[in-house]
Amino acid sequence: MNLIIVGLNHKSAPVEIREKLSFPAEIIGQALSKLTSIFHINEGVILSTCNRVEVIAVSAEAQKGAWEVKRFLADYHSIPFEELEEHLYLYTGEDAVKHLFRVSAGLDSMVMGEPQILGQVKDAFSLAVHHNAAGTVVNKLFHKAFSVAKRIRTETKIGSSAVSISYAAVELARKIFGDLEGKTAMLIGAGEMAELAAKHLLNSGVRELLVANRTFERAVNLAKEFNGTPVMFREFPHFLKDTDIVIASTGAPKFIVRPEDVGEVLQARGNKPMFFIDIAVPRNIDPLVNNLDNAYVYDIDDLQGVIAANLKERAKEAGEAETIVVEEISTFYRWVKSLDVVPTIIALRQSLDAIRKSELDKVLTQLNGLGKKEKSALESMTKAIINKVLHSPVTHLKKEANSVESDFYIAAARKLFDLEEVEEELKKASSGTESA
Amino acid sequence: MVSTLVFIGYLITHKESLGTIGRNVIFAGFVFHTMTILSRWFEGGRFPATNLHESLTLLAWLTVVLYIVLFYKFRLTVLGAFLAPLALFFVVVASLMPGEIVPLSPVLATYWLPIHVTLAVLGNAFFALASLFGVMYLIQDHYLKSRKLGGLYFVLPSLDLLDELNYRCLSYGFPLLTLGIMTGAIWSEYAFGTYWMWKHRQVWSIITWLLYAILLHGRMTSGWRGRVSATFSVLAFGVLLCSSFIIYFLLGEGHGLL
Numbered sequence: 001m002n003l004i005i006v007g008l009n010h011k012s013a014p015v016e017i018r019e020k021l022s023f024p025a026e027i028i029g030q031a032l033s034k035l036t037s038i039f040h041i042n043e044g045v046i047l048s049t050c051n052r053v054e055v056i057a058v059s060a061e062a063q064k065g066a067w068e069v070k071r072f073l074a075d076y077h078s079i080p081f082e083e084l085e086e087h088l089y090l091y092t093g094e095d096a097v098k099h100l101f102r103v104s105a106g107l108d109s110m111v112m113g114e115p116q117i118l119g120q121v122k123d124a125f126s127l128a129v130h131h132n133a134a135g136t137v138v139n140k141l142f143h144k145a146f147s148v149a150k151r152i153r154t155e156t157k158i159g160s161s162a163v164s165i166s167y168a169a170v171e172l173a174r175k176i177f178g179d180l181e182g183k184t185a186m187l188i189g190a191g192e193m194a195e196l197a198a199k200h201l202l203n204s205g206v207r208e209l210l211v212a213n214r215t216f217e218r219a220v221n222l223a224k225e226f227n228g229t230p231v232m233f234r235e236f237p238h239f240l241k242d243t244d245i246v247i248a249s250t251g252a253p254k255f256i257v258r259p260e261d262v263g264e265v266l267q268a269r270g271n272k273p274m275f276f277i278d279i280a281v282p283r284n285i286d287p288l289v290n291n292l293d294n295a296y297v298y299d300i301d302d303l304q305g306v307i308a309a310n311l312k313e314r315a316k317e318a319g320e321a322e323t324i325v326v327e328e329i330s331t332f333y334r335w336v337k338s339l340d341v342v343p344t345i346i347a348l349r350q351s352l353d354a355i356r357k358s359e360l361d362k363v364l365t366q367l368n369g370l371g372k373k374e375k376s377a378l379e380s381m382t383k384a385i386i387n388k389v390l391h392s393p394v395t396h397l398k399k400e401a402n403s404v405e406s407d408f409y410i411a412a413a414r415k416l417f418d419l420e421e422v423e424e425e426l427k428k429a430s431s432g433t434e435s436a
Numbered sequence: 437m438v439s440t441l442v443f444i445g446y447l448i449t450h451k452e453s454l455g456t457i458g459r460n461v462i463f464a465g466f467v468f469h470t471m472t473i474l475s476r477w478f479e480g481g482r483f484p485a486t487n488l489h490e491s492l493t494l495l496a497w498l499t500v501v502l503y504i505v506l507f508y509k510f511r512l513t514v515l516g517a518f519l520a521p522l523a524l525f526f527v528v529v530a531s532l533m534p535g536e537i538v539p540l541s542p543v544l545a546t547y548w549l550p551i552h553v554t555l556a557v558l559g560n561a562f563f564a565l566a567s568l569f570g571v572m573y574l575i576q577d578h579y580l581k582s583r584k585l586g587g588l589y590f591v592l593p594s595l596d597l598l599d600e601l602n603y604r605c606l607s608y609g610f611p612l613l614t615l616g617i618m619t620g621a622i623w624s625e626y627a628f629g630t631y632w633m634w635k636h637r638q639v640w641s642i643i644t645w646l647l648y649a650i651l652l653h654g655r656m657t658s659g660w661r662g663r664v665s666a667t668f669s670v671l672a673f674g675v676l677l678c679s680s681f682i683i684y685f686l687l688g689e690g691h692g693l694l
Contacts, residue, residue, distance in 0.1 A: 161590070175589070176580060178596035270659035273595065290581060294662050302583040309585040 002062040003096040003137065006069040006088055007047070007054030010110050013087035021077055021084075023048040025127070032133040035072055040065040043135040045142070047103075047124040049117065051110055056100060058137045062092045094329055100141065101325045104149040106158070112314045113158035113321075118149050136411055141332075148328045155324065158317040161310035166197040168306045169277045169298070170204050173245055176275050176296055181205040186243040188212045188236055189250030190222060194279050197247050198226060210243065212236040214250065240265045240274075247277045248284035255286040262289045277303075341397050344410050344419060349390065351422040356382045459507065459516050462523075466500050473497060491557055492530035496523045498561035506565075506601070514591045518568045529681075548623035556616030556641075560676065562609030563648070567673035569602040570666035577663055599662055602669060603655060610648050617641055640679040647672045 008018065023031055023046050035044040035055065043058040055073065059065025070088060074081040091099045099108070104121045106113045125142040128134040134142075153159050162168040170180075177183055185206045187198045190213060198209055209228030213219035216232060223230040231239055240246070240261070250256065257276065266274065271294050278285040278299040290297040298306070360382055364375065393413065400409045414420060473493065503519045506512060572592055579589040592598070620638075621631040651668045654660035660668070 157590075172580070175576070175594050176596065178594035178600075267659070271661050273662065290583075293664065296580050298583060305583060306585055309589075312586070313590055 002059050002065060002092060003141065004057045004059055004062060004066050004069060005054055005091040005096040005099050006057075006066055006073065007052060008087045008089065009052035009054075009108065012089055017079075017084070017087050018051070018053065020079055021048075021053045021073060022050075023053065025123075028124075028127050029131045031076060032128060032131045034076065035069070036133045038068050038072060040068050043128075043138045044133045045124050045128040045138055047121060049120045052103070052108075054103070056096070056138065056141075058135065066090050066092065094333065097141065097329050097332060098325060100145050101148045101328060102322075104145040105152040105321060105325070106149075107152075107318055107321055107325070111163050112311060112318055114163070115153070115159055118146070121149075122146065136414075144328070144332050148325065151328070152321045152324050156317045156320045158314055158321050161313050163307050163310055163314070165193055165279070165300070165303050165307070166200050168303050168310065169197045169247070170200045171310075172277075172296070172298060172306065173201065173275055174204070176273055177244060179205065182207045183244040184208040184210065184242055185245040185247065186210040186212065186231070186236065186239060187222070187226075187228075188233075188246065188248045188256070188284065189214075189252075189280065190218060191249040191279065194247050194249035194277075195222070195226075197277060197279070201245060201247075202226060206245065210236075210239055212239075237261060237265075241268045243274070244272070245275045245277065246285075247279065249279040250284055252280070252284055253282060255284060257285040257289060259286055259288045259292060262295055263292055266292060266294055279303075341400075341410060344413055345394050345397055347419040347422050348394070348413060348417055349386075351417055351419065352386050352390065354422075356386055459513065462500060462503065462516055462520060466497075466504065469493075469497050469500065489530045491553065492526045494553070494557050495560055495564070496526035496530070498558055499523055499526070499564050502561055502565055510593075510597070510601075512593060514572070514588075514593070515568065517591075518572060519565075522564060522568065548619060548626060552616060552619040552623050555612050555619055559609045559612030559616050562605045562612065563669070563673050563676060566602050566605035566609060566669045569598050569605060570668075570670040573598040573602060573666040574663065574670070577666070595662065599665070602666060603661075606648065606652055606655070606665075606669060610652055613641075613645055613648065617645060637683055640683060644672065644676045644679065647675060 008021065010018070013021075028046055028048070031046055032044055035041055035046070035057065040059045040061055041057050042060065045056040047054045047056065053073075055069050057065060057069055059068070070085060070090075071081065073079075073088070074084045100121075102108045104118050106115060106117050109117050121142070125134065125138075128138065162171045173180060173183075180201065183206050185198060185201050185208070187194060187209060202209060209223070209226050210231050211219045211223040211226065211228050212231040212233050212235070213222065214233045216230065219230040219233070222228070237257075240257075246257070248257065262274065266272075273294040273296065276285045276289060276295065276297040278297060281300060283299050285297055285299070287297060287299070289295050360378065363378070364370065370378075397409055397413060499519060500523055503515060506515060573595060575588055576592045576595055576598060579585055579587075579592075580595070620641075625631045647668075651660070651665065651672060654668075655665055
């Protein structure tokens with residue numbers, strides 16, 4: 001059983017190729033059934049995002065399977081095979097596992113460590129499950145990939161620093177104020193980025209949002225949207241005293257907040273710090289305000305600079321994340337190879353033993369008046385039968401545990417004895433006793 | 437020493453694991469340090485704080501105690517990176533001074549000794565931490581003002597927390613210093629029959645006391661916060677340290693305390 005990943009991403013292919021190869025969600029079902037109908041392909045998942053298209057497949061033969069997947073991609077989208085192939089990468093075996101782990105954790109993304117990709121991988125997997133294209137191997141692989149991504153997210157700081165303007169603003173506010181709980185923000189003007197920043201601030205605990213706009217009606221509407229308070233544009237300087245965070249985004253041709261005003265405001269508020277986010281171009285807030293103690297001014301370029309610094313920091317964390325990936329690959333392999341056999345054998349034994357017990361009980365109730373000796377003889381005999389029957393299959397399963405074909409044997413054993421159901425029932429029974 | 441090096445590594449790499457190692461080294465150092473102080477106590481048969489060597493050792497030990505308390509309260513790994521070098525500095529300076537245990541004249545050996553010394557040194561330990569938070573504040577403020585983020589920015593906590601901790605350390609340190617001076621005066625009354633002798637040590641402790649009084653007053657009434665308070669507490673602690681060393685090395689006054 002071999003794992004294959006064939007695909008392309010923003011690094012290997014230009015957007016003209018990527019868009020040709022993309023699979024919208026509506027057609028994935030059909031594409032998956034076509035993919036798994038290929039002779040060499042047993043299981044498959046199609047991951048299609050704006051930055052990458054990948055086919056994750058399980059095949060009995062690596063080379064043939066890989067070629068078939070490439071062929072499939074070219075044919076399905078009617079792209080000449082040679083033209084497509086130069087942009088495709090191929091990973092097999094351990095490299096494929098590693099690649100999927102890295103992709104899920106955002107280590108292969110354009111923005112290092114971005115979290116959206118994990119959701120996209122999850123969606124791709126559920127589509128495959130939904131369309132019956134995912135089997136045992138894919139199931140295990142993807143669940144492991146999700147847990148690795150989660151581990152990387154919690155153990156490294158790869159996703160902790162903001163890489164969008166609005167989040168960068170929130171993060172800076174946190175470095176200045178600590179907790180944003182109970183703070184007041186003021187949105188002057190409007191605009192997508194400014195409104196997004198206001199929204200993130202509110203989500204991070206900011207208690208009150210004042211909204212000022214040249215058109216008062218607009219202010220009222222925006223305030224309604226954010227559950228804030230509208231303020232007359234002319235009046236906004238009077239409210240600065242109670243404002244901790246100012247987001248400015250007006251079309252004013254000159255500065256609307258000047259250092260002398262802010263100086264007074266700061267004094268009036270006992271020098272409690274103020275944070276000015278100036279998203280407007282031309283700028284709304286005089287950069288000289290930043291020279292005042294306890295006032296911090298960031299314009300759009302400064303925020304871009306923050307993002308650049310954060311990306312650098314993420315790149316540093318990526319090294320640690322890669323170590324986790326390598327660690328998890330080896331545990332995953334061990335798990336797949338041996339742990340898989342053991343529960344199968346246990347389930348097999350338990351399922352047969354359950355049959356033995358119920359049949360034995362039936363016989364014993366029919367045969368009244370048996371002595372202790374006879375009863376224990378029957379008990380040992382039935383046990384011996386089970387052991388003899390199981391001896392050869394268990395030996396084979398154990399022997400094949402580390403071979404390439406282990407999945408075949410395990411899957412066969414599971415299917416022949418309906419072990420999935422047995423395990424389900426056992427799980428239910430054991431969790432029942434635990435809670436009791 | 438080892439801890440300082442490890443923390444420098446932590447600051448460069450931002451690796452959580454190095455921070456943890458550094459912290460554990462501090463904890464280990466703390467255990468040995470405690471044992472050293474205790475053994476001196478038993479050997480000398482009195483509280484080990486009769487000369488500058490012992491007081492500095494005690495100061496280093498107390499700052500570490502405060503670090504451990506603060507760590508469990510705020511989980512501030514990065515504080516260790518600033519504290520370890522300072523504690524190291526205290527210990528190194530202490531080791532340069534005569535360390536032999538000298539018998540104390542009976543007039544001085546009263547129970548006022550441990551009370552006076554502990555209060556004063558604990559006050560100084562709080563001031564030491566206040567100045568560390570001041571330094572951390574100034575660094576973080578510099579990053580935020582210059583709008584060039586990098587390096588320490590990512591590991592340092594928020595300005596608000598640093599300012600708050602600076603204030604708290606000051607507000608604990610000040611009453612302790614006040615009590616330290618008062619108990620010193622009472623001790624002096626017992627030993628020499630006078631509360632006040634206008635010795636350099638005493639004069640400078642009053643000057644330090646005044647400095648911190650001004651700082652706290654400013655904080656509470658005139659909105660001195662952030663950079664002003666941070667700078668002031670760093671300078672005040674600088675004055676405190678310098679005056680102690682000047683008195684000891686240049687004026688040769690034999691007062692045990694910092």
